[in-house]
Amino acid sequence: MLKCKDVSQRASEYLDGADRPLKWQMRLHLAMCSNCRRFVRHLALTRDLASKVGDVESCSQSQSRKIVQKLRNKS
Incomplete structure (x- = not known):
């Protein structure tokens, strides 16, 4: 079974669509570990928002x- 350290190291691979054995190992660990679930959820949110924002400097105030509202709603 995966340990929390393994989950944190392989979370990106899992979110990118890991092979079946890793996917099931991750799901099993995430079903039992709320801290890792939170970590993976926040990593997914960060990746999603970063892909939508693009260049932060060109981001308007609105x-x-x-973005801030989405972050508040997801927490």
Whole structure:
């Protein structure tokens, strides 16, 4: 069974679509570990928001507010 350290090291691979054995090992661990579930959920949220935002410097004030609101709603 995977340990928390393994989950944190392989979380990106899992979110990218890991092979079946890793996927099931991760799911089993995440079913039992709330801290790792939170970590993977926050990593997924960060990746999702980063892909939508693009270049942060060109982000308008209204877009910034929307991002902050999404973060507050997801927590």
